[in-house]
Amino acid sequence: MSPEPTARDRRRWAQYLVNERAEARVYRELAERKTGEEREILLALAEAEGRHEAHWLGVLGGEPASLPAASTRTRLLGWMARHFGSIFVLALAQNAEGRSPYENDPHATAAMAADEKVHEEVVRGLAARGRRRLSGGFRAAVFGANDGLVSNLALVMGIGATGVGAHFVLFSGIAGLLAGALSMGAGEYVSVRSQRELLASTEPSELGAEVLPDLDLDANELALVYRSRGLDADAALQRAQRVLRRTRTTGTAPAHTGPVEVGDAHEVVGGAWRAALYSFLFFASGAIIPVLPWIFGLSGLPAVVVALVLVGTALLGTGAIVGLLSGAPPLRRSLRQLLIGFGAAAVTYVLGLVFEVTLG
Incomplete structure (x- = not known):
């Protein structure tokens, strides 16, 4: 005879119940925006989550009088499904399906645990289609923005630490923006063009x-x-x-x-002109951020602090986006981007202080 369930057990089952309902709703909302095979797959996933919901209703003995809120991750999925493209939602869902607790819960069936593992691979396949469509331009955009943020922050930090005037820091930042954006755009064009030519020669x-x-x-x-x-x-x-x-x-x-x-490979690489344009524009948009304090008339330590705050926020944002799209934890990717950017800025700032002492 099974032991009487505890209040803690019932709370856990109720949480599973609301999460399954919310996840089924997410898949149905995504399916409304799709057609053909992708729509059928998403509806099948929603149906599977419905079976899991029915299981927990049975374990609980019917609808509880009160239910907890869905988990933060599941609520975020629902919000993104309503406001953003499916690629972000599917990337998060992939991560969520891979962390299902059913395998270690004795009240979940083996079939449910197996379902969750299979769902992870199904969602990974759906997300991969979107990633392939994004990858060429997206790669150039993200790399361009991050390079602009990090390289120009390091430049203005290093120049500013030498003790030169604010106008010189501003000029250096603008020059670094233009030089870097042109270099990134040209380099991206040559790189992507060469990749496509290599692929064409193997077709x-x-x-x-x-x-x-x-x-x-x-x-x-x-x-x-x-x-x-x-x-x-x-x-x-x-x-x-x-x-x-x-x-x-x-x-x-x-x-x-x-x-x-090689068709998929061409799609992943993307177009050379598009990649070059994205790289140029996003490098410039990232590189302008460290210069903003000097553009608006700040100088000295206040300008440095404001630049660090602005760039830090931008690095956290781009890191989170990369984490979401790759199915990795967004916070970890955000912190990694922040440490890399601030680490580069710290090195050039110290070098600038050394030059100030040497030249002074």
Whole structure:
């Protein structure tokens, strides 16, 4: 006979219940914005959360008189589902599904624990589609903004520490902004363009129907094509024979087939001009922030403090965004960005003090 549940047990079950309801609502709200396969997958996830909800209702013996609020993470998911794109929500949901407590809770079934693990992979797959669509421009934007924040903060901190006038710090910051933004934009264009050219050179070409009938069916050179694309010898030979038979029967050659696919890779890399533009604009938008105090007439220690506060806030924000989209804890990524940025600024500030002493 099972022991009588404690008040603590019932509170935990009630929390599971409201969380499952909220998560099902999130998936349904996301499904309303989708069509086709993605919509069906999201509705299936909502249905699974509904089964979990029914389980906890059964354990509790029906609807409790009062229910706790959903967890902060689940409420955040719901709010983001209503106000932002699905990529942010799915990235958070991926992390939430991966931290399900059901595996260690004796009142959750093994099927529920297995569901949560599978849900993590399903949500990861859905989120990956959005990440691929974002990755080219997004990478350039995030890297550009962070580089602008860190490099120009380090520049104005180092220059300011030498004791030069505020106008010189301002000029140095603006010069650093322009030089860095142009350099980032040009570098991003060359990098992405080179990546796309490399990918294009690896993309298989189509096989013309006019040459296939002349191939020796026994020697079957066509099998080498498929082996070079990753098929083993037997599979390559079978595919080549099917292609040759079809070509000689119909007179048409199929488009290139095989394991080598570069379409997704092109999508991940993104466009060269778009990446260059994003990199230029976001570097400039990040690099202007450390200079703002001097633009508005501050100087000395007040300008330094204001610059650190502004840049610190921006670094925390960009770190959180990267953390959300990668499914990692946002706070950890935010603090990492902050430490890196302030660490670089501290080094140049100390160097500036050394130069001030040396030159003074």
